[in-house]
Amino acid sequence: MARVFSGIQPTGDKHIGNLLGAIRHWAVMQDEHECIYSIVDLHSITVPVDPAALRASTLSLATLLVAAGVDPDRSILFAQSHVPEHTELAWYLNCTATYGELKRMTQFKDKSGGQESVSVGLFDYPVLQAADVLLYRAGLVPVGEDQRQHLELMRDIAIRFNGRYGDTFVVPEAQIPPVGARIVDLQEPTRKMSTTGGTEQGTLLLLDDPKRLRKKVMSAVTDSDGEVRSDPEAKPGVSGLLSLLSAVEGTPVADLEARFAGSGYGDFKGAVADAVVELLEPIQARHAEIAADPGEVERILAAGAERARAIAVPVIEDVRAAIGFAPRG
Ligand code: TRP
Numbered sequence: 001m002a003r004v005f006s007g008i009q010p011t012g013d014k015h016i017g018n019l020l021g022a023i024r025h026w027a028v029m030q031d032e033h034e035c036i037y038s039i040v041d042l043h044s045i046t047v048p049v050d051p052a053a054l055r056a057s058t059l060s061l062a063t064l065l066v067a068a069g070v071d072p073d074r075s076i077l078f079a080q081s082h083v084p085e086h087t088e089l090a091w092y093l094n095c096t097a098t099y100g101e102l103k104r105m106t107q108f109k110d111k112s113g114g115q116e117s118v119s120v121g122l123f124d125y126p127v128l129q130a131a132d133v134l135l136y137r138a139g140l141v142p143v144g145e146d147q148r149q150h151l152e153l154m155r156d157i158a159i160r161f162n163g164r165y166g167d168t169f170v171v172p173e174a175q176i177p178p179v180g181a182r183i184v185d186l187q188e189p190t191r192k193m194s195t196t197g198g199t200e201q202g203t204l205l206l207l208d209d210p211k212r213l214r215k216k217v218m219s220a221v222t223d224s225d226g227e228v229r230s231d232p233e234a235k236p237g238v239s240g241l242l243s244l245l246s247a248v249e250g251t252p253v254a255d256l257e258a259r260f261a262g263s264g265y266g267d268f269k270g271a272v273a274d275a276v277v278e279l280l281e282p283i284q285a286r287h288a289e290i291a292a293d294p295g296e297v298e299r300i301l302a303a304g305a306e307r308a309r310a311i312a313v314p315v316i317e318d319v320r321a322a323i324g325f326a327p328r329g
């Protein structure tokens with residue numbers, strides 16, 4: 001049974017694409033694996049972020065993850081900055097990773113392009129990510145397709161370190177969902193749903209109230225052909241709604257096309273809105289419950305950090321001994 005590690009950045013409001021693409025799988029994986037999930041606040045400061053917003057979003061994301069089914073008793077849920085061994089290991093790995101490797105990371109090229117000031121942290125982001133996983137000797141890392149290159153680098157770093165200093169790290173495998181339904185912006189359906197690159201009206205936030213969710217779905221862009229049929233090229237709007245409903249319900253798109261053959265777009269959108277609200281309402285209710293208990297989420301994170309450190313500290317000691325640092329006594 002491989003140990004699982006994954007991370008999610010606290011900044012940016014989370015939307016239904018984050019739930020369907022990642023958070024929901026995190027909850028499912030708990031049934032079969034020992035799971036460690038981190039809110040990667042150290043990664044968030046690689047770009048400028050407002051201190052009050054960082055604090056609030058870290059606590060709010062922890063609340064949301066628990067509300068969405070991440071069970072802090074079965075899994076370890078913690079904030080990355082609460083476990084200082086992440087930054088410590090990142091330094092050791094900085095001396096294993098190469099400048100050339102990091103320079104080739106496409107996410108760095110995308111994020112740094114056109115910026116007048118780019119932090120060294122943004123350049124080093126993938127090494128910290130490698131430290132996150134290697135620190136727990138996790139074997140399986142559920143991530144989106146966009147993280148494939150970072151996972152390859154992480155494996156290369158682990159293999160190189162093991163070769164140089166002796167077997168220290170587990171070489172982790174990425175677990176990338178097979179062409180997960182593409183959740184697109186409801187107003188600009190050729191773009192992925194995103195709180196940074198998308199439209200406000202086309203993004204279904206996990207904490208939008210049901211009325212707002214319904215309004216966003218009902219005003220989604222469609223086309224004038226009137227048929228509920230998937231054709232991402234010619235009918236990006238309707239196709240986007242079909243993939244959304246397919247992901248929410250777990251029903252193949254072909255079955256949905258059959259179900260809505262002959263229906264108008266109004267009825268179809270109504271069904272999508274119902275399904276979205278049905279999925280999110282219980283999560284929102286749990287979120288409100290947890291948020292109403294003062295100190296609850298802080299206690300969850302503190303307990304998670306303690307359990308994380310119980311694994312991380314002995315690994316760091318192995319790493320230090322392998323590299324040749326004098327014992328700390
Ligand atoms: N970079 C990841 C993302 O943007 C987040 C992340 C940080 C992560 N550390 C990780 C994911 C470790 C998996 C494992 O999605």
